[in-house]
Amino acid sequence: MAHLFTPKKVGAYTLSHRVVLAPMTRLRTIQPGDIPSPMMADFYGQRASEGGLEIIEGVSISIVARSYLGAASFYHDGQVEGWKAIANAVHAKGGRVFMQLIHGGRQSHVEMTGGVDPVAPSVVPFEGVALTKDGFVPASPHRALDIEEIPGIIEEFRVAAQRALDAGFDGVELHGANGYLVDQFIQDGTNKRADAYGGPIENRVRFLREAVEALISVWGADRVGVRISPSGEWGGISDSNPEATFSYVAKVLNDYKIAYLHVIEPRIKGDETLHEGHAPVAVKYLRPHFTGPIIAAGGFDGASAEAIVASGDADLVAFGRHFTSNPDLPYRVKHKLPLTPYVRAGFWGGDEKHYTDFPTYEAAATA
Numbered sequence: 001m002a003h004l005f006t007p008k009k010v011g012a013y014t015l016s017h018r019v020v021l022a023p024m025t026r027l028r029t030i031q032p033g034d035i036p037s038p039m040m041a042d043f044y045g046q047r048a049s050e051g052g053l054e055i056i057e058g059v060s061i062s063i064v065a066r067s068y069l070g071a072a073s074f075y076h077d078g079q080v081e082g083w084k085a086i087a088n089a090v091h092a093k094g095g096r097v098f099m100q101l102i103h104g105g106r107q108s109h110v111e112m113t114g115g116v117d118p119v120a121p122s123v124v125p126f127e128g129v130a131l132t133k134d135g136f137v138p139a140s141p142h143r144a145l146d147i148e149e150i151p152g153i154i155e156e157f158r159v160a161a162q163r164a165l166d167a168g169f170d171g172v173e174l175h176g177a178n179g180y181l182v183d184q185f186i187q188d189g190t191n192k193r194a195d196a197y198g199g200p201i202e203n204r205v206r207f208l209r210e211a212v213e214a215l216i217s218v219w220g221a222d223r224v225g226v227r228i229s230p231s232g233e234w235g236g237i238s239d240s241n242p243e244a245t246f247s248y249v250a251k252v253l254n255d256y257k258i259a260y261l262h263v264i265e266p267r268i269k270g271d272e273t274l275h276e277g278h279a280p281v282a283v284k285y286l287r288p289h290f291t292g293p294i295i296a297a298g299g300f301d302g303a304s305a306e307a308i309v310a311s312g313d314a315d316l317v318a319f320g321r322h323f324t325s326n327p328d329l330p331y332r333v334k335h336k337l338p339l340t341p342y343v344r345a346g347f348w349g350g351d352e353k354h355y356t357d358f359p360t361y362e363a364a365a366t367a
C-alpha cells in the first residue's frame with residue numbers, strides 16, 4: 001500500500017516522498033518591479049527537502065494579470081535573477097520546484113493592472129477584493145475579453161513558462177483554481193459568453209486547453225501540472241454542476257498526460273476558510289477520470305494525509321498553512337512530531353518575522 005513516504009513518480013521526476021508545499025502568495029516581492037526578494041529564496045530553501053516537491057506561490061504572467069501588491073510575478077527581465085536564486089535554493093537541498101502561473105482576471109484593481117480595466121470572460125457582478133498600496137480594496141469593474149484578445153493572453157502564459165524554464169525551475173503549474181481567470185472561464189457562474197469560449201463545457205474548457213497547450217509547448221506534458229478547486233467559492237466563483245464540470249476537466253487533462261492534477265478539497269472554500277467535518281470528496285469523483293498522479297490539498301494534517309494516500313484517492317498531499325510555520329514539515333510528519341502553530345498575522349506581507357524565522361524541530365529542541 002502506498003503511503004506518504006514511499007517514492008512516487010510525478011511526470012518526469014521521481015519524488016522520494018509525497019508531502020508537497022502548496023502554493024502560497026506571501027506578498028514579499030520588492031517594490032517597484034515585483035522583484036523576488038532574497039527572503040523568498042530563504043523561505044523556499046528552508047522548506048526544500050531531498051526528493052520533495054514545492055509549488056511556488058501564484059506568479060502573475062503580466063501586469064494586467066496581477067491582483068495583489070507585493071505578489072509574485074514574472075513578466076520582465078529584471079526579475080530573472082531573483083527567480084534563479086529561488087530555484088537554486090531548492091535544488092541545493094535536492095528538492096524539485098514548480099512555478100504556479102496565474103492570471104487574476106476580474107480579481108484585480110486598476111492600480112494593479114497598470115490602469116486598465118481588469119478582464120474576465122464576461123461581466124458578472126463581483127464583490128471581491130484586490131490589494132493595492134491602500135490595502136484590501138474592492139475590485140475595479142471588469143470588462144469582457146474580446147475573442148481576438150485571447151491568443152495574446154495564451155501567449156503570455158507561454159512566455160512566462162519559458163521564463164520559468166530559463167530561470168532553472170523544474171516545471172510549471174497552471175492556476176486553474178480559486179476563481180482566477182482560468183477558473184472564470186471554466187465555471188458557468190462567471191462565463192456567460194456566447195462564442196467558442198462559452199456555453200457548453202466543451203467551450204468553457206477551451207481557454208484552459210489553450211493555456212495548457214502553451215505550457216506543454218515549452219515544457220512537455222510531463223513537467224506541467226494543473227490546479228483546480230471544484231468546490232471553491234473564493235472570488236465569487238460558482239458552477240451549476242461542479243461535479244460534471246470538473247469530471248470533464250479531469251478527462252480533458254488526462255488526455256494531455258500532464259504530470260499531475262492538483263485538487264483543492266471542499267474543506268477549504270476559499271484561500272483559508274476551514275469547513276470542519278467535510279471529508280475530501282472531489283478527488284473521489286475525479287479519480288476515475290484522471291489516471292495520473294493526483295495531489296490533494298486543503299485542511300490536511302499528517303494523519304489525514306496518510307489516510308487519503310493509503311485509500312488511493314490521492315497520490316500526494318499539499319500542505320499550506322502548516323508548512324508556513326514548520327519548515328521541516330516532511331520530517332515532522334514522518335516522525336509524528338508536534339507542529340508549530342501557524343501565525344496568520346504573517347501570511348500576507350511583512351518581513352522575515354513569521355516568514356523565515358520558524359525553527360526546525362531539531363533546532364528548537366537543541367536551542
Ligand SMILES: Cc1cc2nc3c(=O)[nH]c(=O)nc-3n(C[C@H](O)[C@H](O)[C@H](O)COP(=O)(O)O)c2cc1C
Nearest residue numbers: 022023024025057058268297298299319320321347
Ligand atoms: C497565505 C496563503 C496564500 C495562498 N496563496 C495561494 C496561491 O498563490 N495559489 C493557490 O493556488 N493557492 C493559494 N492558497 C491556498 C493554499 O495553496 C491551500 O490550498 C490552502 O491553504 C489549503 O491548504 P491548508 O489547509 O494546508 O492550508 C493560499 C493560502 C494561504 C493561507
